Each structure stands twice: as C-alpha cells, then as structure tokens.
Amino acid sequence: MALLHISDLSHRFGGLQALADFFLTLEGGSLVGLIGPNGAGKTTVFNLITGVYRPTTGRIMFAGQEITGWPSHRIMAAGLGRTFQNIRLFKDLNALDNIRLGAFSHYGYSFFQALCRTASFRRQEQQFTSRALEMLDRFGLRKYAQTPARNLPYGEQRRLEIARALMSRPRLLLLDEPAAGMNQAETVALVKLLRELWQEFQLTILLIEHHMGVVLDLCQRVQVLDFGATIFDGSPQEAQQHPQVLEAYLGKDGEE
Amino acid sequence: MKEIPSFLRYPLLLVALLCLSWGLPASGLMNLYIQQVLMYVGINIILTLSLNLVNGYMGEFSVGHAGFMAVGAYVASLLTVAVFPREWGFLLFPVVLVGGGLAAALAGLIVAFPSFRTRGDYLAIVTLAFNMIVKSVLENIDAIGGPRGYMGMAKLTNLVWVVFWVLVTLLVLRNFIYSNFGRGVVSIREDELAANLVSVDTPRLKIYAFCLSAFFAGIAGGLYAHLLQFINPRSFSILKSTDMLVMVYLGGIGSLTGSILGATLFTILMELLRPLELWRWVVGPLLLVLLMIFRPTGIMGLKESRWVKPASERL
Numbered sequence: 001m002a003l004l005h006i007s008d009l010s011h012r013f014g015g016l017q018a019l020a021d022f023f024l025t026l027e028g029g030s031l032v033g034l035i036g037p038n039g040a041g042k043t044t045v046f047n048l049i050t051g052v053y054r055p056t057t058g059r060i061m062f063a064g065q066e067i068t069g070w071p072s073h074r075i076m077a078a079g080l081g082r083t084f085q086n087i088r089l090f091k092d093l094n095a096l097d098n099i100r101l102g103a104f105s106h107y108g109y110s111f112f113q114a115l116c117r118t119a120s121f122r123r124q125e126q127q128f129t130s131r132a133l134e135m136l137d138r139f140g141l142r143k144y145a146q147t148p149a150r151n152l153p154y155g156e157q158r159r160l161e162i163a164r165a166l167m168s169r170p171r172l173l174l175l176d177e178p179a180a181g182m183n184q185a186e187t188v189a190l191v192k193l194l195r196e197l198w199q200e201f202q203l204t205i206l207l208i209e210h211h212m213g214v215v216l217d218l219c220q221r222v223q224v225l226d227f228g229a230t231i232f233d234g235s236p237q238e239a240q241q242h243p244q245v246l247e248a249y250l251g252k253d254g255e256e
Numbered sequence: 257m258k259e260i261p262s263f264l265r266y267p268l269l270l271v272a273l274l275c276l277s278w279g280l281p282a283s284g285l286m287n288l289y290i291q292q293v294l295m296y297v298g299i300n301i302i303l304t305l306s307l308n309l310v311n312g313y314m315g316e317f318s319v320g321h322a323g324f325m326a327v328g329a330y331v332a333s334l335l336t337v338a339v340f341p342r343e344w345g346f347l348l349f350p351v352v353l354v355g356g357g358l359a360a361a362l363a364g365l366i367v368a369f370p371s372f373r374t375r376g377d378y379l380a381i382v383t384l385a386f387n388m389i390v391k392s393v394l395e396n397i398d399a400i401g402g403p404r405g406y407m408g409m410a411k412l413t414n415l416v417w418v419v420f421w422v423l424v425t426l427l428v429l430r431n432f433i434y435s436n437f438g439r440g441v442v443s444i445r446e447d448e449l450a451a452n453l454v455s456v457d458t459p460r461l462k463i464y465a466f467c468l469s470a471f472f473a474g475i476a477g478g479l480y481a482h483l484l485q486f487i488n489p490r491s492f493s494i495l496k497s498t499d500m501l502v503m504v505y506l507g508g509i510g511s512l513t514g515s516i517l518g519a520t521l522f523t524i525l526m527e528l529l530r531p532l533e534l535w536r537w538v539v540g541p542l543l544l545v546l547l548m549i550f551r552p553t554g555i556m557g558l559k560e561s562r563w564v565k566p567a568s569e570r571l
Contacts, residue, residue, distance in 0.1 A: 050453055076455035088453075090446035092558060093439070100436070101443050105455040107436040111464055114435035115428050117566070121435070125568060128436075168455055 001064060003028040003204050004049075004172055009058030010228075011044055018044045019228045022058070024206075026172070031198055031205045033215040033236065036225035037248055042208045043085060045225075046174050050082055051075045063171065077105035081165030082174040085208075087157050091150035095141055095160055098149050099132040102167025132167065139163045155186050159193070166197065172204045179211045191217050212240075224248065270423055277419040291415055293527055295483055298418035299476045300519040302425045304503040305512060306472035309429060311501070312509030313438070314465050315445025316371065317380040320387030321473055321500045324360040326492035327390060328474025329481040330400060332356030336482070337408045349412045353421070353478040360474025361467040363390075368466035372459050375448070387497055394489040405488025413483035421479060425472045426564070430512060432468060434566050441465050442510070495537070502544045505554050512564050514556030 004026040011019045019041040026032055034042050047053045049060055051072035060068045067075050076082070081102075090098050107128065109121045136142045139159045144152055152160060158178060165173060178194070179187045191214055198205055209215050215222060216236050224232035224239055226248040232239050239245050260268065280286040286294075303325065310318045335352045336345050345352075363386075370382045395403045432438050440461045443451040452458055481487045499522070507518020522540075529536045547554065562570060 052449065052453070071459075072452035073455050073457045076453055077457075082453050084450070088447050088450035090443050090450070092446060093442060097439050097442075101439055101451070101456065102454050104436060104440055105457070109436070111437065114437055115431050117431050122568070125435070129568070164454060 002026060002061075003063055004206075005061040006045075006049070007059050007061075009045075009048060009060065010056050011041075011048055011053055012056050017228050019048070019225075022225075022228075022230060024223060026204055026206060028171070028204055029202065031218055031220055032207070033219035033222040034206060034208050034225065035210070035212075035215060035222055035239075036231075039227075040225040040248075041228040042225055043176060044228075046082065046176055046206075046208065049075075049174065050080060073105070076168065076170075079168075079171040080174065081168055081170035081172070083158075083161045083165055083176055083178060085176040085180060087161055089149040089157060089161055089164070092148055094146050094148055095136060095144040095152065096129070096132055096146065098160060098164050099135055099167050100128055102164040103128055103131070105168060135163050135167055154181060158182070158190075162193075162197070166201060169201070170203070172206065175205060175207045175209075177208055177210060179209060179214050187211060187214060190214070194218060216240075273419055273423070274416060277415040281415055292483075293523070295413060295415055295418045295479075296527075297520050297523045298415075298422045299479050299483070300500075300503060300523045301422050301516050302472055302476040302479070303500050304507060304515040304519040305425050305429055306469045306476070307500050308504050308507075308509065308511070308515045309433075309441070309465055309469045311504055312511065312515075313433060313445065314441045314462070316375060317377070318367070318383040318469075319380050319494070319497050319501060320367070320383035320385075320390075321469075322492040322494070322496035323383075323387040323390040324363055324470040324473035325477035325480070325496070326394060326487075326489070327363045327470075328353075328356035328360040328477030329487050329492070330356075330394060330406065330477075331359040331474070332478030333406055333409050333481045333487060334400065336410065336412070337406075342410065345410050345412055349417065349482070352412075353475050356478035357471040357474035360477065361471040363474075364467040364470030365463065367470075368463045371462045371466065384494070387492075387494055391489045391493055394492075401488070403489060405486055407486040409482050409485050411482065411485055413479045418479060421475055425475070426512060426516075429468070429472070430564055430566065432464075433512070434569050437461060437464055445510075495540075498544065499540050502540045502547070505544060505547045505552070508554030508556030508559070510558045511554075511556040511560055513561040514554055514559075517555055 002025045006022060006024040009019060009022040022045065034045060036042055048055050051070055054069060059066060062078060067078060090101065107124060109124055113121045133142065133145065136145055141156060141160055141163065144156065149157065149160060179190055182190060195218065197203060207219065219236050221234065222236045222239050223230055224245050231244045231248060232242050281291050303321065307318065307321045310316050332352045332355060335355050340348050367383055367386055371379050374382060400406050440451065440456045443456055444458055444461060448458060503518040503522045504515065506522055508514025526536060529539060
C-alpha cells in the first residue's frame with residue numbers, strides 16, 4: 001500500500017484557485033520531486049498535507065489513515081517531517097534545544113512528572129538529549145549545541161532544520177527547496193547528504209526544488225505543477241523534453 | 257574541612273534560607289517594617305515569576321495578571337473566614353493557599369481557550385477584559401463585601417511562608433521550563449507555525465502555561481490577603497497588573513533570575529519613593545515606557561544565571 005495517497009485535492013484562496021484536482025501517490029521508500037514555476041502551487045501542496053491549510057476538496061491518506069483536517073501537530077506526530085523554503089528555526093534557542101523540539105511528540109512523561117523531575121522524567125530527558133547530540137554529530141553540528149540558531153552560518157541552519165525534522169524519526173520527509181541560496185559546492189554536498197539520509201533513515205522523500213540539477217540527480221520521478229494543475233508525471237529525464245513542461249518554464253513559442 | 261557534596265548543596269541552602277526567615281524575625285534582629293517589605297518583595301517575586309512564564313517564555317502579552325491574583329486572594333480568604341474553623345487556620349494555611357491557587361488556575365482556562373485562535377494585541381485585550389470582569393464581579397457581589405472589600409482573615413502570612421512559596425514557585429517553574437513542555441512553550445514564542453509543524457501540541461501547552469501561571473498568581477493573592485488582612489476589588493485593578501508588567505520587563509523576559517531581580521528592585525524602589533505620595537504611581541508606568549524604548553529585554557533578557565538551571569542543562 002502507498003505511504004501517502006492524495007486524491008482530488010484542491011484549494012482556493014478567495015478567488016484564486018491555488019491548486020486543482022491534485023493527485024499524488026508516494027510508495028514507501030520513493031524519492032519524488034515536485035517541480036514547477038513560481039506560484040504553481042507546490043508549497044500549497046505541502047501546507048495542505050501538513051494541515052496548515054484545510055483543503056477545499058479532496059482526501060489525504062497517510063499510512064492507511066485519513067489525515068485530512070487534522071491539526072498540524074497531530075499530523076506531524078503521525079510520522080511526517082518538514083523543512084521550509086525560508087528557514088524557520090527557533091532562532092533564540094540553541095541548536096540542541098531546536099533538535100530536541102523535533103522529538104516533542106515522543107516524550108512520554110506527564111505534566112506533573114515534569115514539575116517534580118521524577119526518575120522517569122530524568123531518564124527520558126537524558127535519553128533524548130543524548131539522541132539529540134548524536135544527531136548533531138551526524139550532521140557535523142555538535143560544536144553549535146550551545147549556540148543560538150540565529151548565529152549559525154546559512155548552510156548549517158539548513159542542515160539543522162533537516163536534522164530537527166529527522167529527530168521525530170519520520171517516515172515521510174517533505175523538503176521545501178533545500179538547495180535555495182546555496183552555491184554549487186554546497187548544493188553538491190547537499191545532494192550527497194540527502195541521498196545518504198534517504199538510505200540511512202529509510203525515508204520517503206517529497207522534494208520541492210527549483211534547481212534542476214538536484215532534481216535530476218536525486219529524484220526517481222517528478223510531478224510538474226503549473227497554475228495549480230499537474231501537467232506532467234514521469235521520470236525527470238522525460239520531463240526535460242516534455243513540450244508542456246518546457247512551455248511552463250520558458251513560455252510558448254511566438255507568444256511575444 | 258571536607259567539602260559539602262553537590263547533591264546536598266541546594267537542599268542545605270534552602271533549609272538555611274527558611275531558618276533565617278524564621279530566626280531573624282524571632283530573635284528580634286529584624287524589625288517589623290523590614291519584615292513587611294521583605295514579604296512584599298517575596299509576593300512580588302512570585303507574581304513576576306509566574307507572569308514571566310506567559311509574557312517572557314511564551315511571548316504572549318498578558319496584561320490582566322492581577323485578575324488571577326484577585327481570584328486567589330478572595331477564594332483563600334473565603335476559605336479561612338467562612339469555610340474552615342478559625343482555630344485550625346494556622347494548620348490549614350497551605351491548603352487554603354492551594355485552594356486559592358487552584359481557583360485561579362481554573363480562571364486561567366478562561367484566557368487559555370481564546371489564546372488558541374488569537375494572539376498578540378488581541379489576546380492582550382482578552383486578558384485586559386478578564387482583569388476588568390473579575391474586578392466588576394467582585395464589586396457587585398454583596399456577600400463578599402462588594403466595593404467595600406472583605407476582611408476577617410487572621411494574619412497567617414509570615415516571612416517563613418513567603419520564603420517557602422517563593423522557593424516552591426521558583427523550583428516548579430524551573431522544572432517546567434527545563435522540560436520538553438517548557439521548550440515547547442518557548443517554541444511558541446519563537447515561531448508558532450513552525451512549532452506546530454515539528455509536532456508541538458501548542459493548544460495543550462497554552463493551557464499548561466496559563467494555568468500554571470495563574471496558579472502561582474493565586475498563591476500570591478492568598479499570601480497578600482493574609483498579610484494585609486483586608487482586600488478590596490480596587491487592589492486588583494489594571495494598575496496592579498501594570499506593576500507586574502514593569503517588574504517582568506525590568507528584570508528581563510524569559511529569565512527566572514531576572515524576575516527575582518526585577519521584583520526586588522521595583523518593590524524596594526517603590527518603598528524608597530514613599531515620600532512622593534501620589535506621584536509614586538507615575539514611576540511604574542513611566543519606567544515601563546522607558547524600558548520598552550531603551551531596553552525591551554530588561555536587565556537579564558533571555559539570560560539565566562547558572563545556579564537556577566538544573567544540573568543536566570549545564571553543559
């Protein structure tokens with residue numbers, strides 16, 4: 001059975017049809033790209049999946065459960081992780097606290113256990129703190145454990161955000177333009193990192209990306225959006241040749 | 257001399273503080289006026305610590321904290337005067353205070369629910385309205401004295417109780433803040449949408465934060481009522497809430513050390529300014545305006561001294 005199955009999804013902002021009749025099926029373990037020109041509705045898809053917006057119509061099934069209309073925190077706790085186009089770290093918190101918040105829904109102690117710092121509370125705190133430190137090590141961010149996130153270099157902030165999303169051990173990772181603002185060398189390193197993470201954490205990844213190099217390198221399949229409608233679904237190599245895709249990106253011949 | 261083992265240092269310090277707060281007044285080394293001022297300092301520390309949880313750590317702007325204090329003060333007073341027999345008063349004082357605190361925590365829910373959908377200026381208005389509603393309700397219930405106020409409480413508050421509750425407040429709030437819940441509360445301040453999208457259950461945390469904050473405001477109210485032995489609705493007006501805001505923003509948002517510092521400095525300053533009479537009330541709001549312009553994060557803004565952090569967080 002598919003891990004994520006979206007059927008007939010649409011969303012309207014007032015008079016603007018941001019997304020129409022959107023279908024998407026992700027098999028467990030796949031790595032799929034969602035591409036399209038600016039304003040095509042890609043981030044809207046992410047916001048609908050993660051419950052930021054409520055869809056006008058349609059159903060979203062994740063791991064056999066219908067998650068349409070759930071509050072965001074519940075959807076994320078069900079096994080999703082997400083990063084943002086414009087990095088959204090908790091800027092005044094240090095890297096360690098940012099990472100530990102990624103595992104928020106996994107902590108099992110109660111309010112009163114926390115107030116009394118019971119043995120079980122201390123054990124869990126210790127356990128999650130060491131897991132968070134391991135994760136920082138994995139991403140080469142250990143030295144920033146006590147540094148407020150706002151003081152990290154840009155590339156490190158991007159990686160910290162991915163690490164935070166992975167702390168909840170998600171099955172599905174949604175990456176919104178992870179290579180935005182990176183130079184060539186950083187982008188190559190990122191592609192390598194993402195491929196490693198995909199295998200190491202047995203992830204299913206849905207990726208929004210403008211950088212065609214990244215998409216060609218990473219994705220097995222791409223779905224192309226334009227003005228809220230899906231115009232192509234297939235391999236990234238074919239997408240590059242597809243007339244409608246070229247038109248969406250470059251404009252129609254003889255139009256101007 | 258052998259060094260004191262580290263796990264005993266804090267308990268010993270706390271016991272020493274409690275002994276001092278009993279011994280100094282009992283031995284006559286500390287006069288009544290100083291005791292009175294110190295008790296005010298302590299009550300204000302409790303209020304400031306609790307308000308800082310909502311305003312500093314969670315980043316909401318609650319301006320009606322005196323409303324919760326009023327609920328605690330009235331409920332605790334009713335319990336000692338009308339419910340429990342007078343001769344048991346001394347023994348039951350902790351129960352009475354906790355009762356007032358719980359009533360205030362319940363009132364905290366009234367503010368917590370609107371906060372799911374509203375934040376910033378709009379939530380500030382909700383808290384302001386809450387403060388005014390509490391005051392008008394108290395003014396209009398004749399059975400508890402209406403605008404004339406309520407009295408008949410024994411003087412049960414003493415320095416030992418005040419110090420004890422300051423320590424309890426500090427300990428409980430510290431434990432909350434340095435937990436998964438506390439980090440979640442701070443993530444609401446930092447970026448509520450992102451918090452939701454890393455699975456932080458923000459509605460639940462708002463309930464925890466508002467109720468915990470209101471609970472300790474209620475405790476402070478009970479201590480206050482049994483210190484003055486007289487309360488009236490006017491003592492819990494917006495002016496009182498403003499004082500608390502000044503103490504929070506003076507000491508520093510998101511800092512327990514700052515709250516203690518802010519409450520202590522402000523209370524002593526107001527005491528020293530007593531000769532100014534009515535003009536004294538200009539100082540608080542003026543200080544708030546100046547702080548907002550020149551140092552919005554206060555003395556300790558977002559910093560914490562090492563000694564209040566739990567050992568596991570001192571890396």
